[in-house]
Amino acid sequence: MSLIDVRDIVKIYHTGDVELRALDGVSFSVGQGEFVSIMGHSGSGKSTMMNILGCLDVPDEGEYELDGERTGRLSKDALAKIRNAKIGFVFQGFNLLPRATALENVELPLIYAGVPGKKRKERGKTALERVGLADRMGHRPSQMSGGQQQRVAIARALVGETPLILADEPTGNLDTKTSAEIMDLFVALNREGKTIILVTHEPDIAEYSARTIRFQDGRILADERRENHA
Amino acid sequence: MLETLRTAIRSLLSNKIRSALTMLGIIIGVAAVITMVAIGAGASRNIQQFISGVGSNILIIMPGAASVGGVRQQAGSGATLTTEDASALEREAYALKGVAPEIYSRTQLVYGNMNWSTLVTGSTSAIFDIREWKIADGRFYIDDEARGGAKIVVLGATVAKNLFGTEDPIGKIVRIRNVPMEVVGVLAAKGQTPWGQDQDDTAFVPFATAQRSLFRRGIANSVQRITVAAVNGDSVPEAEREINAILRQRRRLNEGEASDFDVRNMAEMLDAAAQSTKVMSLLLGAVASVSLLVGGIGIMNIMLVSVTERTREIGIRMAIGARTSDIRTQFLMEALLLSIAGGIIGIVLGMSASRLITGFLGWPTVVSTGSIVLAFGFSVFVGIFFGFYPAWKASLLNPIEALRYE
Numbered sequence: 001m002s003l004i005d006v007r008d009i010v011k012i013y014h015t016g017d018v019e020l021r022a023l024d025g026v027s028f029s030v031g032q033g034e035f036v037s038i039m040g041h042s043g044s045g046k047s048t049m050m051n052i053l054g055c056l057d058v059p060d061e062g063e064y065e066l067d068g069e070r071t072g073r074l075s076k077d078a079l080a081k082i083r084n085a086k087i088g089f090v091f092q093g094f095n096l097l098p099r100a101t102a103l104e105n106v107e108l109p110l111i112y113a114g115v116p117g118k119k120r121k122e123r124g125k126t127a128l129e130r131v132g133l134a135d136r137m138g139h140r141p142s143q144m145s146g147g148q149q150q151r152v153a154i155a156r157a158l159v160g161e162t163p164l165i166l167a168d169e170p171t172g173n174l175d176t177k178t179s180a181e182i183m184d185l186f187v188a189l190n191r192e193g194k195t196i197i198l199v200t201h202e203p204d205i206a207e208y209s210a211r212t213i214r215f216q217d218g219r220i221l222a223d224e225r226r227e228n229h230a
Numbered sequence: 231m232l233e234t235l236r237t238a239i240r241s242l243l244s245n246k247i248r249s250a251l252t253m254l255g256i257i258i259g260v261a262a263v264i265t266m267v268a269i270g271a272g273a274s275r276n277i278q279q280f281i282s283g284v285g286s287n288i289l290i291i292m293p294g295a296a297s298v299g300g301v302r303q304q305a306g307s308g309a310t311l312t313t314e315d316a317s318a319l320e321r322e323a324y325a326l327k328g329v330a331p332e333i334y335s336r337t338q339l340v341y342g343n344m345n346w347s348t349l350v351t352g353s354t355s356a357i358f359d360i361r362e363w364k365i366a367d368g369r370f371y372i373d374d375e376a377r378g379g380a381k382i383v384v385l386g387a388t389v390a391k392n393l394f395g396t397e398d399p400i401g402k403i404v405r406i407r408n409v410p411m412e413v414v415g416v417l418a419a420k421g422q423t424p425w426g427q428d429q430d431d432t433a434f435v436p437f438a439t440a441q442r443s444l445f446r447r448g449i450a451n452s453v454q455r456i457t458v459a460a461v462n463g464d465s466v467p468e469a470e471r472e473i474n475a476i477l478r479q480r481r482r483l484n485e486g487e488a489s490d491f492d493v494r495n496m497a498e499m500l501d502a503a504a505q506s507t508k509v510m511s512l513l514l515g516a517v518a519s520v521s522l523l524v525g526g527i528g529i530m531n532i533m534l535v536s537v538t539e540r541t542r543e544i545g546i547r548m549a550i551g552a553r554t555s556d557i558r559t560q561f562l563m564e565a566l567l568l569s570i571a572g573g574i575i576g577i578v579l580g581m582s583a584s585r586l587i588t589g590f591l592g593w594p595t596v597v598s599t600g601s602i603v604l605a606f607g608f609s610v611f612v613g614i615f616f617g618f619y620p621a622w623k624a625s626l627l628n629p630i631e632a633l634r635y636e
């Protein structure tokens with residue numbers, strides 16, 4: 001059974017009189033436990049797709065079904081609830097709260113899930129340990145390296161025990177060595193059962209995934225699986 | 231909810247100077263309201279106490295026509311009050327419990343090498359009862375002495391202090407206009423009137439003494455005024471009617487003819503004064519409220535800046551599951567915290583300021599629970615009212631655009 005079902009998605013942006021079809025009839029499915037990378041040139045619609053998959057945006061046409069639930073007619077608050085329960089986000093720019101510690105940042109999704117304080121702290125610590133930052137819980141983002149910050153962000157995406165992790169160019173701001181470490185972490189999480197969808201324009205990064213979907217001008221150009229995936 | 235509170239506190243603490251400056255508007259506003267209302271309430275309580283002190287049932291009859299349109303009418307040539315008028319009132323008016331004819335003048339009192347100028351009033355012993363004087367030392371004079379013209383005097387506390395210092399005045403002889411008079415009593419101090427006049431700077435002598443020995447007046451039995459007391463506060467209007475009827479009849483005035491005397495109601499005069507104090511304190515409170523309003527606008531201003539500055543934070547929170555109401559509550563909570571903290575500090579400051587004003591300027595102040603509740607309630611209201619718009623604006627942000635915000 002598939003976790004994600006996307007059918008004939010169209011997203012149109014209007015800039016002045018110009019109509020831009022950022023997504024122009026996109027359909028695909030992602031099964032539970034898959035590791036999918038999305039590639040394509042700049043402006044091909046990758047981020048637009050991720051925003052819709054992440055329930056941050058809604059398509060103008062087409063259907064998006066996440067974990068058996070159609071998202072098309074849902075209210076803002078219902079979408080917020082889905083994001084909280086089903087999706088963990090990892091961004092290119094980390095997007096941590098600058099004035100909060102690593103642990104406080106990781107706990108944030110649990111606050112909106114209504115998890116009580118003690119339990120929250122426990123789960124936050126476990127998540128930070130999982131990404132190898134047990135000794136950095138009280139540090140603020142400004143006191144950490146880019147790789148460490150991205151690990152905190154990944155811990156934040158893990159802590160809610162959501163089935164899906166969406167990562168839009170998570171290694172875009174990192175050097176090659178750190179990127180490899182982060183990707184190893186994603187692979188390990190995928191082995192533990194997380195479904196991961198990751199945007200990148202680096203072929204090396206895409207190599208970590210079992211399946212790559214290529215976008216061009218708002219359409220799917222290719223959808224390939226790596227047979228001999230490690 | 232508790233979590234929102236903690237988040238709000240953390241966010242306010244992370245920018246302490248800004249939070250403090252924002253609160254300052256509310257602090258000043260609340261402190262101003264508390265202090266102004268306290269000053270107003272103090273003045274009004276002062277007058278209220280004075281009214282109950284002098285007796286709310288006093289009426290004063292003065293010679294000369296009543297003032298018309300603010301201009302006092304010229305008294306007729308024969309316009310005068312006499313001791314016979316006083317006797318007639320005493321005999322015929324049912325609503326009066328005391329009648330005291332008075333003649334008075336500012337006069338110097340001499341004791342040894344000390345002298346003191348004060349208002350010396352010649353009146354019957356009824357004046358003590360009417361004006362509710364208490365004796366501190368010695369005794370009042372009695373009616374026989376008042377009629378007999380005994381050369382005795384009762385001193386106000388201020389006069390006694392200035393002439394005798396620590397010496398016991400009772401039995402001593404003071405000279406008033408070169409007439410030697412024996413001090414038989416010292417009055418208990420009443421303090422100042424609300425308008426700062428020393429009520430104890432006074433002296434009383436028997437009416438006949440004043441008439442014959444001290445103030446030699448043109449018309450033998452004329453008096454400068456008659457002070458009377460109605461039986462109680464409720465009978466004041468009835469007393470006023472009786473006085474007018476009796477005195478007009480004695481003067482054989484026809485209906486429509488103007489009286490050549492004027493009956494003044496002490497309570498009404500003081501009530502008017504109390505009323506104007508009330509209006510003043512209301513006005514002060516209103517002016518102070520404006521500063522509270524300005525403080526509220528300051529909160530809104532800062533919160534709007536804060537929302538803009540934290541656009542990305544709002545985007546992050548929304549992406550990981552904050553609902554619009556979560557964002558709204560967060561910012562509303564911050565505004566509310568600022569105004570509540572400002573309100574509490576303002577209350578403490580206002581109470582201290584009131585105390586200082588009483589201590590240094592001697593103005594009476596009354597900090598009422600009402601004004602505290604009012605000022606606090608108002609500052610909470612200001613927090614919610616002016617915090618709502620920025621909070622609402624924050625909650626409407628599009629998460630994608632908020633996340634992209636630099």
Ligand SMILES: Nc1ncnc2c1ncn2[C@@H]1O[C@H](COP(=O)(O)OP(=O)(O)O)[C@@H](O)[C@H]1O
Binds near residue numbers: 045049
């Ligand atoms: N909010 C927006 N308003 C107008 N045009 C947009 C907006 N977001 C994206 N676009 C346009 O849609 C197209 C796809 O953008 P995007 O999905 O961000 O591409 P990618 O992430 O693949 O680089 C681009 O041409 C971009 O300019």
Ligand SMILES: [Mg+2]
Binds near residue numbers: 046047
């Ligand atoms: Mg992009």
